[in-house]
Amino acid sequence: MEFERFLPDEQATVRLGEDLALTLRKGDVLALHGDLGAGKTTLARSLIRALAGDAELEVPSPTFTLVQSYDTRVPIHHFDLYRLSSADELDELGFEDALEQGAALVEWPEKAGDRLPPAAARIELVEQGEGRLVRISASGPLGERIGRSFATREFLRAAGWGEAHRSHFVGDASARSYEIVALGDEPPRVLMNSPRLVLGPPVRDGKPYAVIAHTAQSVSAFVAIDRALRDGDVTVPNIHAQDLEAGFLLIEHLGAEGFLEAGKPVAGRYAAAAELLAMMHGKSWPDHIDVEPGVVHTVPPFDRDAMMIEVELLLDWYFAAVAGRQPDDALRAGFRQVWNDLFGRIDKAEKTLMLRDFHSPNIIWRGDRTGHDRLGIIDFQDALIGPAAYDVASLAMDARVTVPVDIEASTLEAYIAARSKAGGFDADAFTEAYAIMAAQRNSKILGIFVRLDRRDGKPDYLKHLPRIRDYLRRALAHPALAELRDFYHRHGLTEDASI
Structure with missing residues (x-):
């Protein structure tokens, strides 16, 4: 999968870091390509801060230490391979152990030779006018998650919240996930990411488990029950924006307690x-x-x-x-x-x-x-x-x-x-x-x-x-x-x- 986005300013780079941070799982690798001054460090810093949930977190460049590790929601290991003389030195840096524990962000990945996993996402930053152009090539589950995260940003843009800051809120036992989105002085809202349910194989009478158990298959069910409960004097979230086909809702944040x-x-x-x-x-x-x-x-x-x-x-x-x-x-x-x-x-x-x-x-x-x-x-x-x-x-x-x-x-x-x-x-x-x-x-x-x-x-x-x-x-x-x-x-x- 190929993605391209223009970054007109530093805030756009910060938003890209947030979008990518929300996709990461243990074992993922993001390989950052670009010349000196292309914005790799800015992107890395914003991604790490997003994972940490701390916009002021000190994120030093690992140019001399070669690797900096952060105990974030998904542990992230920031590698700078510029000073590597051989790809074999990755073993001394504990690269494979890092992927067993969390995800890796790699600057100057060409120094790794063929040691990066095939599923690593390639992220290239190049100057374009007053801003930067980012090209992303990713495959497999990581590519799908990046595509979903970018679709989330487009949904927010259509709802007038395209410049909102996104942060992980909570996940559950299903494929649904939730984010807190914040924009200026507006009260924060909740982004519900609920792709259409993938039905499993037939288990009885030719029907999948979810069909027999009557599990909701799309966000239409949430919208409907929300409306019924509200009409019945039950406090439920207001729905500010919805995309039933894509499975996105922007809803009221009822409170943090x-x-x-x-x-x-x-x-x-x-x-x-x-x-x-x-x-x-x-x-x-x-x-x-x-x-x-x-x-x-x-x-x-x-x-x-x-x-x-x-x-x-x-x-x-x-x-x-x-x-x-x-x-x-x-x-x-x-x-x-x-x-x-x-x-x-x-x-x-x-x-x-x-x-x-x-x-x-x-x-x-x-x-x-x-x-x-x-x-x-x-x-x-x-x-x-x-x-x-x-x-x-x-x-x-x-x-x-x-x-x-x-x-x-x-x-x-x-x-x-x-x-x-x-x-x-x-x-x-x-x-x-x-x-x-x-x-x-x-x-x-x-x-x-x-x-x-x-x-x-x-x-x-x-x-x-x-x-x-x-x-x-x-x-x-x-x-x-x-x-x-x-x-x-x-x-x-x-x-x-x-x-």
Whole structure:
């Protein structure tokens, strides 16, 4: 892939550094070509500062040290090979070790001979009039990421934010990523980068997993659910600009204060979130929502097929990792039978708009506001029409932080009290549905977190497994789940295990 951009001034070079910094992963190499004074050092400095999130970071030239390393979001190693007398000296500089730890930025790469990896991106800077022309040649995943980052900049330009500063915000377990973009005195905004979902191979009845589980395939779902929630008096981000086809949204930044306090759950905040859910569950929600002229989003149902394929992740990934073997046909048949019985019970449960991941990473606490406006809700594109109890279980058994039993109980009490006050609420039926949905969700999450490690190379998720097992045991304590509890116990699915 070939890219070309004119840099009229130093600020344009800084923006290019930000654009490139957002593409880097461990093992990537950017080879900087250009004459003395072409702007290589300026570009390198802006890229390193962008990775560090520090516009004032001291970035000395490595002309004499030959390499400078920075412990940034992606560790970056800045090489200047001008004084190398032989490409073999790269070994003394620890070049290969540097690529195992992070990414490399290489000035005077011609001194490396053929030692740079084939996937290294070539970046050439040449003078052109009062500015610089940059030509970039890149292939493979790095080239694709550079192309995506440049497309992001073009989206911002079309939205009137082309000169905004971009910085990494957060990523998640999906292909989505988020940035903070800042422009002058304007309040910062969030850039949502969500390319169309790539459907995997068929796994059942000729359908990919994402189709059966009703995973959102484009940003149209986010736009639709955002509109419905806003109309329903839920605080969600304003959408300032959108490109549905490309998968870009420029949205309001609801605030920087997380839902947790010093990384710990706060009972009052969880109760407030439960009361927000109670308000939402007292409303009727549309299942067909206009997105833009000619585009309508249909909110899928959380049907039995979706529930089953999710919960079977426990067998496919978690059981396989713990037992060291794949589940046999008898185990799988017994598993499906006991879950089908429970899904039959949940068929009778109250249904509503189900946000699916209603937990601390997706809730912004706005302590200066009042009422439900204290809670800003994000990341709801996978919403379905399903059991009201599901989101309560997602909140009270928060997958990303350990919720003590007493806070779980007070969260449930707050929800039940709010629903009961509104009238027409069956607390016993809800409590049973809560236990079933909590068991379904936590079974699924055990499988997902192992899959993220084994398939996607994200081992950090394994640290959450003890918490999820504990949540699962809590859910299985309900009398309605006695058969499932016995089945899980017989097959070691709730025992502590190392993976």
